[in-house]
Amino acid sequence: MSFHGACDILFLVLEIFPDMITLLATAAENPGLLESIQKTFGLNTPFFIAQVVNFILVIIVLKKFAFGPVGAILEQRKTRIAEGEEKLKRIERQLAESEATTAAAIAKANDEAVRLVNEAKDGAHAFTEQKSQEAIAQAQQILAKAEAAAKADRDRLASELKREFGRLVAVTTSQVTGKILTAEDQKRINEDALAKVEG
Amino acid sequence: MRFLSLTSICWFSGVLSTFASEGGGHHALPLNAQRLSEVLPISNSMIMVWLAVALIVWFCQAATRKMAMVPAGFQNFAEWAIESLYDFLSGLMGDHLAKRTFWFFGSIFFFILVSNYLGLIPGVGTVGWNVTEHGHHQFVPFLRGANADINMAAAMAFSFAALWFYWALTENNLKGFLAHIFAPKGTFKGLMFMVMVPVFLFVGVLEIISIAIRPVALTFRLFGNIYGGEQTLESLMALIPTGLQPFLSWLPALPFYFMELLVGFVQALVFTLLCAIFLKLICDHGEEEHH
Numbered sequence: 001m002s003f004h005g006a007c008d009i010l011f012l013v014l015e016i017f018p019d020m021i022t023l024l025a026t027a028a029e030n031p032g033l034l035e036s037i038q039k040t041f042g043l044n045t046p047f048f049i050a051q052v053v054n055f056i057l058v059i060i061v062l063k064k065f066a067f068g069p070v071g072a073i074l075e076q077r078k079t080r081i082a083e084g085e086e087k088l089k090r091i092e093r094q095l096a097e098s099e100a101t102t103a104a105a106i107a108k109a110n111d112e113a114v115r116l117v118n119e120a121k122d123g124a125h126a127f128t129e130q131k132s133q134e135a136i137a138q139a140q141q142i143l144a145k146a147e148a149a150a151k152a153d154r155d156r157l158a159s160e161l162k163r164e165f166g167r168l169v170a171v172t173t174s175q176v177t178g179k180i181l182t183a184e185d186q187k188r189i190n191e192d193a194l195a196k197v198e199g
Numbered sequence: 200m201r202f203l204s205l206t207s208i209c210w211f212s213g214v215l216s217t218f219a220s221e222g223g224g225h226h227a228l229p230l231n232a233q234r235l236s237e238v239l240p241i242s243n244s245m246i247m248v249w250l251a252v253a254l255i256v257w258f259c260q261a262a263t264r265k266m267a268m269v270p271a272g273f274q275n276f277a278e279w280a281i282e283s284l285y286d287f288l289s290g291l292m293g294d295h296l297a298k299r300t301f302w303f304f305g306s307i308f309f310f311i312l313v314s315n316y317l318g319l320i321p322g323v324g325t326v327g328w329n330v331t332e333h334g335h336h337q338f339v340p341f342l343r344g345a346n347a348d349i350n351m352a353a354a355m356a357f358s359f360a361a362l363w364f365y366w367a368l369t370e371n372n373l374k375g376f377l378a379h380i381f382a383p384k385g386t387f388k389g390l391m392f393m394v395m396v397p398v399f400l401f402v403g404v405l406e407i408i409s410i411a412i413r414p415v416a417l418t419f420r421l422f423g424n425i426y427g428g429e430q431t432l433e434s435l436m437a438l439i440p441t442g443l444q445p446f447l448s449w450l451p452a453l454p455f456y457f458m459e460l461l462v463g464f465v466q467a468l469v470f471t472l473l474c475a476i477f478l479k480l481i482c483d484h485g486e487e488e489h490h
Contacts, residue, residue, distance in 0.1 A: 041349040041422070042231020046240035051354035054248045059306040061252055065259035066309075067302055070274075070281045073266050080268070 165197065166190030228324050228430050232348035233339045243340060244348030247323065251314045251345055284308055284471075291472070292479045296370075300478065303362060307355060308471040311346060315425060315463030318344025319456060321449075324429050325436070346425040346466075349418060356417035359474050367481040379481055380406050413477060417470060424466050428459045 026033070038044065170186040181189070232242035262277035270278050288304055289297035297304075317323065324347070327340035345351050367376050381403035383395045432455055436448040 040230060042229075043349050043353060047232065047234075047242055047245075047348075047350040048353055050240040050242075050245060051248070051348070051350045052358060054245060054252070054351070055310070055354045055358055058248075058252055058255070058310045059302065061256055062259070062306040062309065063302045065256055065263060066277065067281065067305055069259075069263040069266060070277055071301075073268070073270075073274075074278060074282060077268060 162190075162194060165193065169193040228340065228343075228347070228426070228433055229337060230426070232343050232350065242343070242348060242350070244343040244345050244351060247314065247317055247342055247345040248351060251310060251317055254317070255309065255313055280309075281305065288471075288475055291475050292482075296366075296478065296482055300362075300366065300475075303359070304471050304475055307359070307474065308467050311355075311421070311467035311470055312464060314345035314351075315467060316460070318347060318425065318429060319432075319459055319463065325433060344425055344429055346421055347429050349422045352422040352425075353414070353418045355470070356414035356421075359417070359477075360414040363474075363478055363481070366478055370482040376481070413473075417473060421466055421470050424462060428455075428462050431455055432459065 030036075166186070166189075169189055170181055173189050174181050232244040235241050235243055235246070258273065259277070262273035266274060284305055285297060285301055288301060291297075292300070323342045323344060324340045326342070327338055330337050330339055367379075371379060381400055383392070383399040387395045432452045435451040435455060436444075438451050439448045
Protein backbone atom coordinates (compact mmCIF):
# COMPACT_ATOMS: atom_id res chain seq x y z
CA MET A 1 0.00 0.00 0.00
CA SER A 2 1.36 3.44 -0.91
CA PHE A 3 1.49 6.51 1.28
CA HIS A 4 -1.44 7.96 -0.67
CA GLY A 5 -3.48 4.81 -0.02
CA ALA A 6 -2.78 5.12 3.68
CA CYS A 7 -3.81 8.78 3.63
CA ASP A 8 -7.05 7.82 1.88
CA ILE A 9 -7.83 5.35 4.66
CA LEU A 10 -7.03 7.96 7.30
CA PHE A 11 -9.26 10.48 5.56
CA LEU A 12 -12.08 7.91 5.29
CA VAL A 13 -11.77 7.10 8.98
CA LEU A 14 -11.91 10.75 9.95
CA GLU A 15 -14.89 11.24 7.62
CA ILE A 16 -16.90 8.26 8.88
CA PHE A 17 -15.94 8.50 12.53
CA PRO A 18 -18.09 11.56 13.41
CA ASP A 19 -21.16 9.95 11.76
CA MET A 20 -20.68 6.80 13.76
CA ILE A 21 -20.19 8.73 16.95
CA THR A 22 -23.43 10.63 16.23
CA LEU A 23 -25.28 7.35 15.58
CA LEU A 24 -24.00 5.75 18.78
CA ALA A 25 -24.70 8.92 20.75
CA THR A 26 -28.30 8.99 19.45
CA ALA A 27 -28.76 5.38 20.48
CA ALA A 28 -27.29 6.14 23.91
CA GLU A 29 -29.49 9.21 24.37
CA ASN A 30 -32.65 7.22 23.53
CA PRO A 31 -32.58 4.08 25.65
CA GLY A 32 -36.06 3.15 24.44
CA LEU A 33 -35.04 3.31 20.75
CA LEU A 34 -34.28 -0.37 20.43
CA GLU A 35 -37.47 -1.36 22.23
CA SER A 36 -39.41 1.04 20.02
CA ILE A 37 -37.92 -0.50 16.85
CA GLN A 38 -38.65 -4.00 18.17
CA LYS A 39 -42.25 -3.07 18.95
CA THR A 40 -42.84 -1.24 15.66
CA PHE A 41 -41.56 -4.04 13.46
CA GLY A 42 -42.82 -6.88 15.63
CA LEU A 43 -39.37 -8.25 16.33
CA ASN A 44 -39.72 -10.58 19.30
CA THR A 45 -37.70 -13.47 20.66
CA PRO A 46 -40.20 -16.37 20.38
CA PHE A 47 -41.00 -15.54 16.74
CA PHE A 48 -37.34 -15.00 15.97
CA ILE A 49 -36.38 -18.39 17.46
CA ALA A 50 -39.29 -20.07 15.67
CA GLN A 51 -38.18 -18.54 12.38
CA VAL A 52 -34.59 -19.65 12.99
CA VAL A 53 -35.92 -23.18 13.50
CA ASN A 54 -37.96 -22.82 10.32
CA PHE A 55 -34.90 -21.64 8.45
CA ILE A 56 -32.84 -24.57 9.75
CA LEU A 57 -35.67 -26.82 8.55
CA VAL A 58 -35.46 -25.20 5.10
CA ILE A 59 -31.72 -25.79 5.00
CA ILE A 60 -32.05 -29.45 6.05
CA VAL A 61 -34.83 -30.07 3.54
CA LEU A 62 -32.97 -28.42 0.69
CA LYS A 63 -29.72 -30.15 1.54
CA LYS A 64 -31.39 -33.56 1.76
CA PHE A 65 -33.80 -33.35 -1.16
CA ALA A 66 -32.20 -30.90 -3.58
CA PHE A 67 -28.52 -30.15 -3.20
CA GLY A 68 -27.57 -33.69 -2.14
CA PRO A 69 -29.07 -35.68 -5.04
CA VAL A 70 -28.57 -32.98 -7.66
CA GLY A 71 -25.01 -32.33 -6.48
CA ALA A 72 -24.30 -36.06 -6.58
CA ILE A 73 -25.60 -36.44 -10.12
CA LEU A 74 -23.73 -33.32 -11.25
CA GLU A 75 -20.55 -34.70 -9.70
CA GLN A 76 -21.22 -38.09 -11.29
CA ARG A 77 -21.77 -36.47 -14.67
CA LYS A 78 -18.64 -34.37 -14.27
CA THR A 79 -16.66 -37.51 -13.47
CA ARG A 80 -18.15 -39.30 -16.46
CA ILE A 81 -17.37 -36.39 -18.74
CA ALA A 82 -13.79 -36.31 -17.42
CA GLU A 83 -13.54 -40.07 -17.91
CA GLY A 84 -15.02 -39.72 -21.39
CA GLU A 85 -12.49 -37.03 -22.23
CA GLU A 86 -9.70 -39.25 -20.91
CA LYS A 87 -11.03 -42.19 -22.92
CA LEU A 88 -11.28 -40.02 -26.01
CA LYS A 89 -7.67 -38.95 -25.61
CA ARG A 90 -6.63 -42.56 -25.07
CA ILE A 91 -8.60 -43.67 -28.12
CA GLU A 92 -7.06 -40.89 -30.20
CA ARG A 93 -3.63 -41.94 -28.98
CA GLN A 94 -4.37 -45.58 -29.73
CA LEU A 95 -5.78 -44.64 -33.12
CA ALA A 96 -2.62 -42.73 -33.97
CA GLU A 97 -0.49 -45.65 -32.79
CA SER A 98 -2.70 -48.06 -34.71
CA GLU A 99 -2.46 -45.93 -37.85
CA ALA A 100 1.31 -45.87 -37.54
CA THR A 101 1.40 -49.65 -36.96
CA THR A 102 -0.96 -50.22 -39.88
CA ALA A 103 1.12 -48.01 -42.16
CA ALA A 104 4.26 -49.91 -41.14
CA ALA A 105 2.51 -53.25 -41.67
CA ILE A 106 1.21 -52.14 -45.06
CA ALA A 107 4.69 -51.00 -46.09
CA LYS A 108 6.14 -54.29 -44.88
CA ALA A 109 3.43 -56.27 -46.65
CA ASN A 110 4.01 -54.25 -49.79
CA ASP A 111 7.71 -55.01 -49.72
CA GLU A 112 6.97 -58.68 -49.10
CA ALA A 113 4.45 -58.71 -51.94
CA VAL A 114 6.95 -57.11 -54.32
CA ARG A 115 9.55 -59.65 -53.26
CA LEU A 116 7.09 -62.53 -53.75
CA VAL A 117 5.97 -61.23 -57.13
CA ASN A 118 9.58 -60.96 -58.24
CA GLU A 119 10.30 -64.42 -56.91
CA ALA A 120 7.21 -65.74 -58.66
CA LYS A 121 8.24 -64.04 -61.86
CA ASP A 122 11.71 -65.55 -61.63
CA GLY A 123 10.27 -68.94 -60.73
CA ALA A 124 7.77 -68.79 -63.56
CA HIS A 125 10.49 -67.82 -65.98
CA ALA A 126 12.71 -70.72 -64.89
CA PHE A 127 9.77 -73.09 -64.97
CA THR A 128 8.78 -71.95 -68.45
CA GLU A 129 12.33 -72.39 -69.59
CA GLN A 130 12.53 -75.83 -68.05
CA LYS A 131 9.21 -76.86 -69.54
CA SER A 132 10.22 -75.49 -72.92
CA GLN A 133 13.42 -77.49 -72.83
CA GLU A 134 11.52 -80.56 -71.79
CA ALA A 135 9.00 -80.03 -74.58
CA ILE A 136 11.80 -79.57 -77.09
CA ALA A 137 13.51 -82.72 -75.87
CA GLN A 138 10.25 -84.63 -76.01
CA ALA A 139 9.54 -83.30 -79.48
CA GLN A 140 12.99 -84.31 -80.59
CA GLN A 141 12.50 -87.75 -79.10
CA ILE A 142 9.14 -88.08 -80.82
CA LEU A 143 10.69 -86.89 -84.05
CA ALA A 144 13.55 -89.33 -83.76
CA LYS A 145 11.17 -92.14 -82.99
CA ALA A 146 8.98 -91.17 -85.91
CA GLU A 147 11.99 -91.02 -88.19
CA ALA A 148 13.18 -94.45 -86.98
CA ALA A 149 9.69 -95.89 -87.48
CA ALA A 150 9.45 -94.35 -90.96
CA LYS A 151 12.89 -95.72 -91.83
CA ALA A 152 11.93 -99.18 -90.60
CA ASP A 153 8.70 -99.03 -92.60
CA ARG A 154 10.58 -97.89 -95.64
CA ASP A 155 13.16 -100.68 -95.26
CA ARG A 156 10.42 -103.21 -94.73
CA LEU A 157 8.53 -101.94 -97.79
CA ALA A 158 11.73 -101.89 -99.82
CA SER A 159 12.57 -105.49 -98.97
CA GLU A 160 8.97 -106.54 -99.67
CA LEU A 161 9.12 -104.63 -102.94
CA LYS A 162 12.42 -106.27 -103.83
CA ARG A 163 11.03 -109.63 -103.03
CA GLU A 164 7.87 -108.99 -105.03
CA PHE A 165 9.90 -107.47 -107.86
CA GLY A 166 12.23 -110.46 -107.99
CA ARG A 167 9.27 -112.83 -107.99
CA LEU A 168 7.64 -110.90 -110.81
CA VAL A 169 10.92 -110.80 -112.79
CA ALA A 170 11.39 -114.53 -112.28
CA VAL A 171 7.78 -115.26 -113.27
CA THR A 172 8.07 -113.03 -116.32
CA THR A 173 11.42 -114.50 -117.37
CA SER A 174 10.11 -118.02 -116.95
CA GLN A 175 7.02 -117.24 -119.00
CA VAL A 176 9.07 -115.48 -121.72
CA THR A 177 11.78 -118.10 -121.99
CA GLY A 178 9.49 -121.07 -121.36
CA LYS A 179 12.11 -122.50 -119.19
CA ILE A 180 11.86 -123.54 -115.68
CA LEU A 181 14.29 -121.45 -113.70
CA THR A 182 16.44 -122.84 -110.98
CA ALA A 183 16.88 -121.21 -107.70
CA GLU A 184 20.23 -120.00 -108.75
CA ASP A 185 18.86 -118.51 -111.98
CA GLN A 186 16.12 -116.80 -110.13
CA LYS A 187 18.64 -115.33 -107.71
CA ARG A 188 20.90 -114.08 -110.44
CA ILE A 189 18.04 -112.59 -112.49
CA ASN A 190 16.65 -110.86 -109.34
CA GLU A 191 20.03 -109.37 -108.50
CA ASP A 192 20.49 -108.14 -112.11
CA ALA A 193 17.05 -106.64 -112.19
CA LEU A 194 17.48 -104.96 -108.80
CA ALA A 195 20.89 -103.67 -109.76
CA LYS A 196 19.36 -102.09 -112.86
CA VAL A 197 16.37 -100.63 -110.94
CA GLU A 198 18.49 -99.27 -108.09
CA GLY A 199 21.31 -98.19 -110.42
CA MET B 200 -46.17 -0.17 -26.66
CA ARG B 201 -49.43 -1.83 -25.70
CA PHE B 202 -47.98 -2.58 -22.27
CA LEU B 203 -46.94 1.08 -21.84
CA SER B 204 -50.41 2.27 -22.87
CA LEU B 205 -52.01 -0.10 -20.38
CA THR B 206 -49.62 1.05 -17.66
CA SER B 207 -50.37 4.71 -18.38
CA ILE B 208 -54.11 4.09 -18.27
CA CYS B 209 -53.74 2.28 -14.97
CA TRP B 210 -51.71 5.13 -13.57
CA PHE B 211 -54.16 7.79 -14.64
CA SER B 212 -57.13 5.84 -13.38
CA GLY B 213 -55.25 5.25 -10.15
CA VAL B 214 -54.40 8.92 -9.68
CA LEU B 215 -57.96 9.96 -10.45
CA SER B 216 -59.40 7.39 -8.11
CA THR B 217 -57.11 8.56 -5.30
CA PHE B 218 -59.42 11.51 -4.81
CA ALA B 219 -62.49 9.34 -5.20
CA SER B 220 -61.33 6.81 -2.60
CA GLU B 221 -60.41 9.31 0.07
CA GLY B 222 -62.02 8.19 3.26
CA GLY B 223 -62.59 4.69 1.83
CA GLY B 224 -61.83 1.63 3.92
CA HIS B 225 -58.26 0.72 2.86
CA HIS B 226 -56.65 -2.01 4.95
CA ALA B 227 -52.93 -1.25 5.24
CA LEU B 228 -50.69 -4.27 5.74
CA PRO B 229 -49.47 -4.08 9.36
CA LEU B 230 -45.73 -3.76 9.91
CA ASN B 231 -45.51 -6.78 12.14
CA ALA B 232 -46.60 -10.39 11.65
CA GLN B 233 -49.68 -11.45 13.62
CA ARG B 234 -49.71 -14.23 16.15
CA LEU B 235 -52.20 -16.95 15.23
CA SER B 236 -51.92 -19.11 18.34
CA GLU B 237 -52.07 -18.07 21.96
CA VAL B 238 -49.92 -21.02 23.03
CA LEU B 239 -47.39 -21.59 20.26
CA PRO B 240 -45.25 -18.90 18.59
CA ILE B 241 -46.97 -19.26 15.25
CA SER B 242 -47.53 -16.22 13.05
CA ASN B 243 -49.27 -15.74 9.74
CA SER B 244 -45.88 -15.41 8.01
CA MET B 245 -44.81 -18.81 9.36
CA ILE B 246 -47.66 -20.42 7.46
CA MET B 247 -46.08 -18.99 4.31
CA VAL B 248 -42.67 -20.31 5.38
CA TRP B 249 -44.14 -23.80 5.72
CA LEU B 250 -45.93 -23.45 2.40
CA ALA B 251 -42.63 -22.43 0.81
CA VAL B 252 -40.90 -25.42 2.42
CA ALA B 253 -43.71 -27.74 1.24
CA LEU B 254 -43.45 -26.35 -2.30
CA ILE B 255 -39.68 -26.72 -2.32
CA VAL B 256 -39.92 -30.29 -0.98
CA TRP B 257 -42.55 -31.18 -3.58
CA PHE B 258 -40.44 -29.73 -6.38
CA CYS B 259 -37.26 -31.43 -5.16
CA GLN B 260 -39.08 -34.76 -4.85
CA ALA B 261 -40.44 -34.39 -8.38
CA ALA B 262 -37.05 -33.37 -9.71
CA THR B 263 -35.00 -36.06 -7.98
CA ARG B 264 -37.43 -39.01 -7.97
CA LYS B 265 -36.07 -40.56 -11.14
CA MET B 266 -32.61 -39.15 -11.55
CA ALA B 267 -31.13 -39.91 -14.94
CA MET B 268 -27.72 -39.27 -16.41
CA VAL B 269 -29.46 -37.50 -19.30
CA PRO B 270 -31.74 -35.04 -17.49
CA ALA B 271 -35.24 -34.08 -18.58
CA GLY B 272 -38.20 -32.10 -17.23
CA PHE B 273 -38.01 -31.04 -13.58
CA GLN B 274 -34.59 -32.63 -13.12
CA ASN B 275 -33.26 -30.58 -16.00
CA PHE B 276 -34.66 -27.37 -14.53
CA ALA B 277 -33.42 -28.18 -11.01
CA GLU B 278 -29.95 -29.00 -12.30
CA TRP B 279 -29.86 -25.84 -14.37
CA ALA B 280 -30.93 -23.66 -11.42
CA ILE B 281 -28.57 -25.26 -8.91
CA GLU B 282 -25.60 -25.47 -11.25
CA SER B 283 -26.04 -21.86 -12.41
CA LEU B 284 -26.10 -20.60 -8.83
CA TYR B 285 -23.14 -22.79 -7.90
CA ASP B 286 -21.10 -21.53 -10.86
CA PHE B 287 -22.04 -17.95 -9.99
CA LEU B 288 -20.93 -18.38 -6.35
CA SER B 289 -17.88 -20.33 -7.40
CA GLY B 290 -16.82 -17.45 -9.64
CA LEU B 291 -17.32 -15.04 -6.76
CA MET B 292 -15.84 -16.92 -3.80
CA GLY B 293 -13.63 -19.54 -5.40
CA ASP B 294 -14.34 -23.22 -5.74
CA HIS B 295 -13.24 -24.17 -2.23
CA LEU B 296 -15.54 -21.78 -0.40
CA ALA B 297 -18.41 -22.35 -2.81
CA LYS B 298 -18.20 -26.11 -2.30
CA ARG B 299 -18.04 -25.72 1.45
CA THR B 300 -20.89 -23.21 1.83
CA PHE B 301 -23.21 -23.89 -1.07
CA TRP B 302 -25.75 -25.71 1.09
CA PHE B 303 -26.28 -22.44 2.96
CA PHE B 304 -26.19 -19.95 0.09
CA GLY B 305 -28.28 -22.21 -2.13
CA SER B 306 -30.87 -22.56 0.61
CA ILE B 307 -30.91 -18.81 1.26
CA PHE B 308 -31.37 -17.96 -2.41
CA PHE B 309 -34.04 -20.48 -3.28
CA PHE B 310 -35.95 -19.99 -0.05
CA ILE B 311 -36.05 -16.18 -0.41
CA LEU B 312 -37.01 -16.49 -4.07
CA VAL B 313 -39.84 -18.95 -3.47
CA SER B 314 -41.08 -17.02 -0.43
CA ASN B 315 -41.07 -13.73 -2.32
CA TYR B 316 -43.05 -15.20 -5.20
CA LEU B 317 -45.49 -16.95 -2.88
CA GLY B 318 -46.10 -13.58 -1.23
CA LEU B 319 -47.35 -12.27 -4.58
CA ILE B 320 -50.16 -14.80 -4.83
CA PRO B 321 -53.47 -12.89 -4.67
CA GLY B 322 -54.98 -13.18 -1.21
CA VAL B 323 -51.66 -13.21 0.65
CA GLY B 324 -51.69 -10.10 2.80
CA THR B 325 -55.11 -9.02 1.53
CA VAL B 326 -57.53 -11.65 2.86
CA GLY B 327 -58.06 -11.46 6.61
CA TRP B 328 -60.22 -10.05 9.33
CA ASN B 329 -60.51 -6.85 11.35
CA VAL B 330 -59.79 -6.75 15.06
CA THR B 331 -60.34 -3.94 17.51
CA GLU B 332 -57.79 -3.47 20.27
CA HIS B 333 -57.86 -0.52 22.66
CA GLY B 334 -60.21 1.28 20.32
CA HIS B 335 -57.90 0.76 17.30
CA HIS B 336 -59.17 -1.09 14.25
CA GLN B 337 -56.54 -3.36 12.80
CA PHE B 338 -56.62 -5.57 9.73
CA VAL B 339 -55.08 -9.01 10.29
CA PRO B 340 -54.34 -11.01 7.12
CA PHE B 341 -54.58 -14.80 7.24
CA LEU B 342 -51.32 -15.11 5.31
CA ARG B 343 -48.33 -12.81 5.14
CA GLY B 344 -45.28 -12.94 2.88
CA ALA B 345 -42.51 -14.79 4.75
CA ASN B 346 -39.94 -12.08 4.12
CA ALA B 347 -42.40 -9.32 4.97
CA ASP B 348 -41.90 -10.51 8.55
CA ILE B 349 -38.79 -9.01 10.10
CA ASN B 350 -38.31 -12.08 12.28
CA MET B 351 -37.75 -14.28 9.23
CA ALA B 352 -35.35 -11.83 7.60
CA ALA B 353 -33.52 -11.48 10.93
CA ALA B 354 -33.42 -15.25 11.41
CA MET B 355 -31.63 -15.65 8.07
CA ALA B 356 -29.32 -12.69 8.57
CA PHE B 357 -28.25 -13.66 12.10
CA SER B 358 -27.89 -17.33 11.14
CA PHE B 359 -25.52 -16.14 8.45
CA ALA B 360 -23.67 -13.95 10.97
CA ALA B 361 -23.11 -16.97 13.22
CA LEU B 362 -21.96 -19.12 10.30
CA TRP B 363 -19.79 -16.27 9.05
CA PHE B 364 -17.86 -16.34 12.33
CA TYR B 365 -17.53 -20.10 12.20
CA TRP B 366 -16.31 -20.13 8.59
CA ALA B 367 -14.03 -17.14 9.13
CA LEU B 368 -12.37 -18.80 12.14
CA THR B 369 -12.02 -22.21 10.51
CA GLU B 370 -10.63 -20.76 7.29
CA ASN B 371 -8.21 -18.28 8.91
CA ASN B 372 -7.76 -19.56 12.50
CA LEU B 373 -8.06 -17.03 15.33
CA LYS B 374 -4.73 -15.31 14.67
CA GLY B 375 -5.42 -14.93 10.97
CA PHE B 376 -8.95 -13.74 11.68
CA LEU B 377 -7.74 -10.99 14.01
CA ALA B 378 -4.91 -10.10 11.63
CA HIS B 379 -7.46 -9.79 8.85
CA ILE B 380 -9.30 -7.18 10.86
CA PHE B 381 -6.56 -5.28 12.68
CA ALA B 382 -3.25 -5.87 10.91
CA PRO B 383 -1.91 -3.19 8.53
CA LYS B 384 -2.66 -4.04 4.91
CA GLY B 385 0.44 -3.60 2.82
CA THR B 386 4.17 -3.31 3.63
CA PHE B 387 5.24 -0.46 5.84
CA LYS B 388 8.68 0.09 7.35
CA GLY B 389 10.14 2.28 10.08
CA LEU B 390 8.21 5.38 11.05
CA MET B 391 5.44 4.67 8.54
CA PHE B 392 4.77 1.35 10.24
CA MET B 393 4.56 3.06 13.64
CA VAL B 394 2.03 5.52 12.22
CA MET B 395 -0.01 2.87 10.47
CA VAL B 396 -0.40 0.49 13.44
CA PRO B 397 -2.78 2.75 15.41
CA VAL B 398 -4.57 3.74 12.21
CA PHE B 399 -5.30 0.13 11.30
CA LEU B 400 -6.22 -0.68 14.90
CA PHE B 401 -8.84 2.03 14.64
CA VAL B 402 -9.91 0.74 11.20
CA GLY B 403 -10.27 -2.68 12.84
CA VAL B 404 -12.63 -1.22 15.44
CA LEU B 405 -14.69 0.31 12.64
CA GLU B 406 -14.59 -3.03 10.83
CA ILE B 407 -16.00 -4.74 13.92
CA ILE B 408 -18.82 -2.20 14.08
CA SER B 409 -19.42 -2.77 10.37
CA ILE B 410 -19.51 -6.54 10.91
CA ALA B 411 -21.97 -6.08 13.77
CA ILE B 412 -24.22 -3.88 11.63
CA ARG B 413 -24.19 -6.25 8.62
CA PRO B 414 -26.95 -8.63 9.81
CA VAL B 415 -29.10 -5.67 10.80
CA ALA B 416 -28.61 -4.11 7.37
CA LEU B 417 -29.34 -7.43 5.65
CA THR B 418 -32.49 -7.83 7.72
CA PHE B 419 -33.91 -4.39 7.05
CA ARG B 420 -32.94 -4.41 3.38
CA LEU B 421 -34.86 -7.62 2.70
CA PHE B 422 -37.75 -6.82 4.99
CA GLY B 423 -38.07 -3.25 3.70
CA ASN B 424 -38.08 -4.22 0.04
CA ILE B 425 -40.58 -7.05 0.40
CA TYR B 426 -42.86 -5.29 2.86
CA GLY B 427 -42.67 -2.12 0.75
CA GLY B 428 -43.58 -4.08 -2.37
CA GLU B 429 -46.60 -5.69 -0.76
CA GLN B 430 -47.67 -2.37 0.73
CA THR B 431 -47.34 -0.73 -2.69
CA LEU B 432 -49.54 -3.36 -4.32
CA GLU B 433 -52.18 -2.99 -1.61
CA SER B 434 -52.13 0.78 -1.79
CA LEU B 435 -52.49 0.70 -5.56
CA MET B 436 -55.44 -1.66 -5.29
CA ALA B 437 -57.07 0.74 -2.86
CA LEU B 438 -56.89 3.55 -5.44
CA ILE B 439 -59.99 2.24 -7.21
CA PRO B 440 -63.25 3.78 -5.95
CA THR B 441 -64.98 1.65 -3.33
CA GLY B 442 -67.90 0.72 -5.55
CA LEU B 443 -65.64 -0.60 -8.31
CA GLN B 444 -63.08 -2.27 -6.06
CA PRO B 445 -64.45 -5.83 -6.37
CA PHE B 446 -64.09 -5.62 -10.15
CA LEU B 447 -61.17 -3.31 -10.87
CA SER B 448 -58.93 -3.15 -7.83
CA TRP B 449 -56.42 -5.46 -9.54
CA LEU B 450 -55.91 -3.06 -12.44
CA PRO B 451 -53.59 -0.37 -11.00
CA ALA B 452 -51.47 -3.02 -9.27
CA LEU B 453 -51.05 -5.18 -12.35
CA PRO B 454 -47.93 -3.48 -13.82
CA PHE B 455 -46.30 -3.52 -10.40
CA TYR B 456 -46.75 -7.25 -10.14
CA PHE B 457 -44.18 -7.55 -12.93
CA MET B 458 -41.89 -5.23 -11.05
CA GLU B 459 -42.39 -7.24 -7.87
CA LEU B 460 -41.44 -10.40 -9.77
CA LEU B 461 -38.17 -8.69 -10.60
CA VAL B 462 -37.77 -7.34 -7.05
CA GLY B 463 -38.38 -10.81 -5.61
CA PHE B 464 -35.55 -12.23 -7.71
CA VAL B 465 -33.23 -9.28 -7.20
CA GLN B 466 -33.67 -9.29 -3.41
CA ALA B 467 -32.95 -13.03 -3.25
CA LEU B 468 -29.84 -12.46 -5.33
CA VAL B 469 -28.73 -9.37 -3.37
CA PHE B 470 -29.08 -11.10 0.00
CA THR B 471 -27.15 -14.14 -1.25
CA LEU B 472 -24.57 -12.01 -3.04
CA LEU B 473 -23.89 -9.78 -0.03
CA CYS B 474 -23.55 -12.77 2.29
CA ALA B 475 -21.15 -14.39 -0.18
CA ILE B 476 -19.10 -11.19 -0.51
CA PHE B 477 -18.90 -10.74 3.28
CA LEU B 478 -17.60 -14.27 3.59
CA LYS B 479 -15.20 -13.86 0.69
CA LEU B 480 -13.77 -10.67 2.21
CA ILE B 481 -12.87 -12.33 5.49
CA CYS B 482 -11.61 -15.57 3.90
CA ASP B 483 -9.66 -13.89 1.12
CA HIS B 484 -6.05 -15.07 1.07
CA GLY B 485 -5.32 -13.43 -2.28
CA GLU B 486 -2.63 -11.09 -1.00
CA GLU B 487 -0.84 -13.79 1.03
CA GLU B 488 -0.97 -16.20 -1.92
CA HIS B 489 0.29 -13.46 -4.19
CA HIS B 490 3.30 -12.90 -1.87
